[in-house]
Every structure is written in C-alpha cells, then in structure tokens.
Amino acid sequence: MRCAIGCRLAGFSLAGLIALSPAPAALSQTAVAPSAIPQAPAARRPNIVLILVDDAALMDFGAFGGEARTPHIDQLARSGAMFTNYHTSPLCSPSRAMLLTGVDNHRAGVATIEEILPPSQKDKRGYGLKIEPGVLTIADRLKAEGYRTLMAGKWHLGHGEGALPNSHGFDRSLALDASGADNWAPKPYMPYYTEAPWFEDGKPATMPKRFYSSDLLVDRLRTYIDEKPAGAQPFFAYLAFQAVHIPVQAPKAxxxxYKGRFDAGWAAMRAARNARAKSLGLIPPDAPTTGMPQDARAWEALTPEERAVYARAMExxxxxxxxxxxxxxxxxRHLEDRGELDxxxxxxxxDNGPEFSDPVHAPGMNIWMPLNGYAWRLDGLGEPGSLNFIGRDWALALAAPSRLYKFYTTEGGLRVPLILSGPGVKAxxxxxxxVFVTDVTPTLVDLAGATGNPAGAAMDGRSLRPVLNGEAKTVRADHEPVGIEVSGNAALFRGSLKITRVMPPVGDGQWRLYDLAVDPGETLDLARDRPELLREMLKDYAAYEARVGVAKLPPGYTTQQQLMANALGRQKGSIAVMAGAAVALVLAGLGFLLLRRKARR
Known part of the structure; x- marks a missing residue:
C-alpha cells in the first residue's frame, strides 16, 4: 500500500534531530530506516528525477549533518542510499557535462567554464565549452529507449543553435544558459552577462517579471510532466536548481x-561540522581535522555591523x-497525486563544493550594482534587489571536514553529497x-533497464548497481586511476590514495599526496615520505592528460585575472555605450552653459 508523503515525514527528520542535538549519534553504515517507497515491479521502467544543487557542500543537507531544514531530501536519504565518498569536479560546467554524459569533461567538450577560459585554449579540442558531436547525454540515451525527457534549470553547457538542451535529447526544457542569474527576476547577477538568457525548447523564453527560482523551476517541470497521462510513458527529468549559487537569496520568512543560528561565526561552525562529521560516520572518529586557516578573518575582529551582515548571509x-x-x-506530492511516486x-x-567568491567588493561593482538594481546591506539581504553572498570564510566553514572549496581539487571542492532513492535501491x-560524477549516467541507464547501445563516445563512468545491491564493495579496483582537471587544478585517485595540485594564488602549483582513508581532511602530505608512490601516480596522471587532451595554460595564468579580463571583454559594447552616453551628457552640459553665457551677453 502506498504511503503518503505526510506519513513518510511524520517522524523526526535527521535535520531536526541534528538541530536539537549538538552531537548526534553515528548513523549505521548499513541501515538507517525501513523503506517508505515500495520497490516497483521489475518489468515497469522507473521514472527518473535527477536533482542537481548548485554549490552545495558535503554537509549541507540535513541527512549529512547540515543546519538547514531539508526534510524531503532527508527522507530520500533514509529510504535510499547515501554515498559518503562521492567526488565531482571543482567547477559547474565540467561537472554538469560529466554528470549528464558519463564522459570526462575534456572528452565531452567542456574542459572548463568560459568565464575563465584563456584565449590560447579557445581553439583546442575539448575547450569549445559545449557538448562535442558524438557525445550522448543521458537524455539522448533514455529517449532512444522510449523515455520522455524533460529539463528545468541551469544549463551552462554551450550557447546557440545546436548547443542547448533541445539539441541534446530533451523533449521539453526551460534552461538558463549562464553560470547563474537573479532568483527573483530575469536579470544578470554579474557584469560578465548583459542579460539572464532563459530559453524554452531552444527559443528565447518570456519570463515572469517576478518569481522565485526554485518554485518556478518545479512549477515548469510539473507542467511538462502533466503533458502526458500518468503511466503512459516513463520520463527522465533533470532539475538543476540555482540554489545555493550566488546571488544567495530566499524568502524573508x-x-x-534561522535568526541567531550563525551568530557564533565561521570558526564555531567549522568546529561543529567537524564533530558532526565524526559522529555521523562521514569520517573516521580518529581522523585529524583542522579549524579555520591562519589567514581567515577572526569573527571577533569584525565590527558588530559586519557580524550582523555575515550572520544574516548564512541565515x-x-x-x-x-x-x-x-x-x-x-x-x-505532485508525483504522488499522479500515482507515480513509488x-x-x-x-x-x-555540482561542486561551496562558493567562496565575494562579487560585491570586486572592482567596479560599486558602479555596476546600482545600475542593475542591486544593493548589499543588512536590511533586505537575500530579498529582491539584494546581491547576497557568503564569502570565503563561510565557505571554509561549510566545507568541513574538508579543505578549501569550489574551484579547487581539494576535498572541499570535490567531495559532495549523493543520494539515490527509489526502485532498485535498497533502503x-x-x-x-x-565513486565519481561520471558514474551517475551509466548507473541510471542501467537502472532504467536500457538494452540498446547507441553509437557515441564510450562512457568513462561505471554503473553503481553492484555496490547498490551489495554484490560488490567497490566499483573499481584500488589500482585503477581516475583523473580530474579543470583550469590547472588537478587530482588523481587510486583507491583511497589521492594526489592533488592547487594552482596560484590559493596554492603553489605543487603536487601533494594523501591517504583519504585515514586523512580525509588532507592534513598530512605524504609526498616526501613516499616519493616512489608519488612518481607512480604522476605517471598515471600524465597518461590521463594525454588520453583526454588537457591543454596547457599560459604562463602566469590565474582564474581571478582571467575572469576579470573576460568580463571586461564581454562588457566592451555596454561600456562603450555608457561612455558615449557620458560624453554626450558632458557635451550637452557644455553646450547648455555656452548658450546661457551667450544669452547673458
């Protein structure tokens, strides 16, 4: 008998328990709660809903120890499988390319993001920043198997004819073709963009003047789902939220x-998350952890006004x-009403770890923000017209128990939550x-019962079915390498071993070696003690670079400088118009003064 969602959520959620207790009991590695979602008959192909959160840290969901109330995500975690050692890429577009294709980001055509692409890489294969011909998305694959394919949310995988979702297997799509946008209105959030480019089924979309992005995306997806009667045809739906990407915005109520929840500051949050990571079994109880780095700002050193703004940003x-x-x-609930939830x-x-950027205090933003209807102040923070962000210090706290954050191939940038729940998944x-981001598409194709093998680039990922059903403890042998590279930041995994390189200005560009089984926080570099192992893994990484086609960066490259240069290049037209208008106003003013002087004579 089908159980209503209200029945499933009647008990305490993990988020609620965590909020009530500073040191929750460790969760079992094998069982949390009995399934509330009965398994579907094997012959009935499941619907699939792939939900991608933007810039969420490993511990942001309640089920993973987060402070926010996420009862529905927590319920999916209880009734399905929680993956606690899942890695993605450090940046949004490469992650999305791998997630949707099962193919390494370079082979898929999305080596990095356009905002930080240097001119010397633009003509290189894999750096076109759109899905390459012959690379199939999961929508392509499931559509060939008779699925309806639907999408709502951020795309950021190429522009123009042939690059949008309708050209990559999606029957219906409402897509944001940018790295982000305002959540309350159809407008850009940074000077790199002159508009918020929304498209429906490949054509410019007419958006409401006012909306809230999470509500809008789900409403549109429900509309697409309702275009066919329940059970008439299985569907695949890709729901790519703008939450919690900059601008960080939410309804005031x-x-x-969360008023007062973050008043103790970022160091207190990182310490609390470190402790919860151990009590929840996300890291070993004896694993070393670190607090805030020495160059972090002391919460107590901020003025009361600054503390109020930054605490509100986290609220x-x-x-x-x-x-x-x-x-x-x-x-x-909508799927339950249709009889399709089970x-x-x-x-x-x-898609990656937490965002550390501070757009508000970047050069020129004091001019751009008022021209585009934005402000940054405590009153109304996160509401319409507010360009809110959390910044580096909160990102460091959110990333606990890991090191650093988005953009970098440390665990804070790569290790994020993964939940699978529904037919074919043990509760x-x-x-x-x-497991890795490239494993998601082959897993979903497998669980959907796809039998065909359409022509296209071979997937790099593997189905997770063996570990889901208990047939195997691992997907790969410990000696099998998996590489990741985005704009010079790179990593290679072999079992629990990992080498990683963090580029300037945050890192020094040197390779370091860690054993994540005992040191998931990357606190002890083993490179000096185990030089032969480092050399072996560097050979594996060199082979990875050659296989996927990693292009060299220009000397002195940094993401921050390239972002500024690319943003200025994109804004040349509007800057010229603004400059021309300013000159015209000055000339008009001078002309007016000359006329007045002449009239007085």
Whole structure:
C-alpha cells in the first residue's frame, strides 16, 4: 500500500534531530530506516528525477549533518542510499557535462567554464565549452529507449543553435544558459552577462517579471510532466536548481527561521561540522581535522555591523536550501497525486563544493550594482534587489571536514553529497566506496533497464548497481586511476590514495599526496615520505592528460585575472555605450552653459 508523503515525514527528520542535538549519534553504515517507497515491479521502467544543487557542500543537507531544514531530501536519504565518498569536479560546467554524459569533461567538450577560459585554449579540442558531436547525454540515451525527457534549470553547457538542451535529447526544457542569474527576476547577477538568457525548447523564453527560482523551476517541470497521462510513458527529468549559487537569496520568512543560528561565526561552525562529521560516520572518529586557516578573518575582529551582515548571509543561505527542499517536496506530492511516486527514482547531488567568491567588493561593482538594481546591506539581504553572498570564510566553514572549496581539487571542492532513492535501491544503505560524477549516467541507464547501445563516445563512468545491491564493495579496483582537471587544478585517485595540485594564488602549483582513508581532511602530505608512490601516480596522471587532451595554460595564468579580463571583454559594447552616453551628457552640459553665457551677453 502506498504511503503518503505526510506519513513518510511524520517522524523526526535527521535535520531536526541534528538541530536539537549538538552531537548526534553515528548513523549505521548499513541501515538507517525501513523503506517508505515500495520497490516497483521489475518489468515497469522507473521514472527518473535527477536533482542537481548548485554549490552545495558535503554537509549541507540535513541527512549529512547540515543546519538547514531539508526534510524531503532527508527522507530520500533514509529510504535510499547515501554515498559518503562521492567526488565531482571543482567547477559547474565540467561537472554538469560529466554528470549528464558519463564522459570526462575534456572528452565531452567542456574542459572548463568560459568565464575563465584563456584565449590560447579557445581553439583546442575539448575547450569549445559545449557538448562535442558524438557525445550522448543521458537524455539522448533514455529517449532512444522510449523515455520522455524533460529539463528545468541551469544549463551552462554551450550557447546557440545546436548547443542547448533541445539539441541534446530533451523533449521539453526551460534552461538558463549562464553560470547563474537573479532568483527573483530575469536579470544578470554579474557584469560578465548583459542579460539572464532563459530559453524554452531552444527559443528565447518570456519570463515572469517576478518569481522565485526554485518554485518556478518545479512549477515548469510539473507542467511538462502533466503533458502526458500518468503511466503512459516513463520520463527522465533533470532539475538543476540555482540554489545555493550566488546571488544567495530566499524568502524573508524562511530566512528568519534561522535568526541567531550563525551568530557564533565561521570558526564555531567549522568546529561543529567537524564533530558532526565524526559522529555521523562521514569520517573516521580518529581522523585529524583542522579549524579555520591562519589567514581567515577572526569573527571577533569584525565590527558588530559586519557580524550582523555575515550572520544574516548564512541565515539566507539556510533559507535558500530550505526553500529548495520545499519545492522538491511539492514535486514529490505532485508525483504522488499522479500515482507515480513509488515508481520514481530520485538522484540528489551537488555540482561542486561551496562558493567562496565575494562579487560585491570586486572592482567596479560599486558602479555596476546600482545600475542593475542591486544593493548589499543588512536590511533586505537575500530579498529582491539584494546581491547576497557568503564569502570565503563561510565557505571554509561549510566545507568541513574538508579543505578549501569550489574551484579547487581539494576535498572541499570535490567531495559532495549523493543520494539515490527509489526502485532498485535498497533502503537505508550507506555506501563509502569511492565513486565519481561520471558514474551517475551509466548507473541510471542501467537502472532504467536500457538494452540498446547507441553509437557515441564510450562512457568513462561505471554503473553503481553492484555496490547498490551489495554484490560488490567497490566499483573499481584500488589500482585503477581516475583523473580530474579543470583550469590547472588537478587530482588523481587510486583507491583511497589521492594526489592533488592547487594552482596560484590559493596554492603553489605543487603536487601533494594523501591517504583519504585515514586523512580525509588532507592534513598530512605524504609526498616526501613516499616519493616512489608519488612518481607512480604522476605517471598515471600524465597518461590521463594525454588520453583526454588537457591543454596547457599560459604562463602566469590565474582564474581571478582571467575572469576579470573576460568580463571586461564581454562588457566592451555596454561600456562603450555608457561612455558615449557620458560624453554626450558632458557635451550637452557644455553646450547648455555656452548658450546661457551667450544669452547673458
């Protein structure tokens, strides 16, 4: 008998328990709670909903120890499988390319993001920053198997004719063709963009003047789902939220639920998350952890006004997560009303770790923001017209128990949550095997019962079915390498071993070696003690670079400088118009003064 969502959420959620207790009991590695979603008959192909959160940290969901209330995501975690050793790429577009194709980002055509692409790489294969011909998305693959394919949310995988979702297997799509946008109105969030480019089915979309992004995306996806009667045809739906990407925005009433929750500051949050990571079994109880780095700002050194603004920024961040979760709940209820919830497989994950950028204090933003209807102040923070962000110090705290954050191939940039729940997934599973973003598409194709093998680039990932059903403890042998590279930041994994390189100005560009089984926080570099192992893994990485076609960066390259240069290049037209208008105003003013002087004579 089907259990209503209200029945499933009647008990305490993990988020609620965590909020009530500073040191929750460790979760079982094998079982959490009995399944509330009965398994669908094997002959009935499941619907699939792939939910991608933007810039969420490993511990942001309640089930993973987060502060925000995420009862619907937590329920999917309890009724399905939680992957606690899942790695993605450090940047959004490469991650999305790998997630949707099962192919390494360079082979897929999206080696990095256009905002930081140097001119010397633009003509290189894999750096076109759109999905390459012959690379199939999961929508392509499932559409060939008779699925309806639907999408709502951020795309950021290429522009123009032939690059948008309608050209990559999606029957219906509402897509944001940018790295982000305002959540309350169809407008850009940074000077790199002159507009918020929304497209529906490949054509410019007419957007409402006012909306909230999480609600809008779920509403549109529900409309697409309702275009066919329940059970008439299985569907695949890709729901790519703007939460919690900059600008961090949420309804005031939701943000207000977290008043005072973050008043102790970022060092206190990182310490609390480190402790919860151990009590929840995300890291070993004896694993070394670190606090805030020495160059972080001391919370106590901020003025009371600064502390109020930054604490409110995190209240809005939590509110944005809760609002997104509420929209997921509305989608689940809608599927339940259609009688399709029991036969829907859900995937929930993040594209990379938390965002550290501070756009507000970047050069020129004091001019750009008022011209585009933005302000940064405590009153109304996160509401319409507010360009809110959390910044580096909160990102360092959110990334606990890991090191650094988005953009970098440390665990803070790569290790994020992954949940699978629904038909074919055992309830209450906790899976600690190393798995990667390229494994998601082959897993979903497998669980969908796809039998065909359409022509296209071979996938790099592997199906997770063996670890999901308990047939195997790992997907890969410990000696099998998996490489990742984005704009010079790179890593290579072999079992629990990892080498990583962090580029300037945050890092020094040197390779370091860690054993994540005992040191998931990357606190002890083993490179000097195990030089032969480092050399072996560097050979593996060189082979990876050659196989996928990693292009060299120009001397002195940094992402920050390239972003500024590319943004100025994009804005040349508007800057010229603004300059021309300013000159015209000055000339008009001078002319007026000359006329007045002449009239007086």
């Amino acid at each position: 939701v943000s207000d639920r 809005v961040y939590a509110g944005m997560l809760e609002s997104m979760d509420a929209s997921i709940g509305r989608l689940m 036969n829907t497989l859900f995937v929930v994950t993040s 209450g599973a906790r899976i600690g095997a190393p």
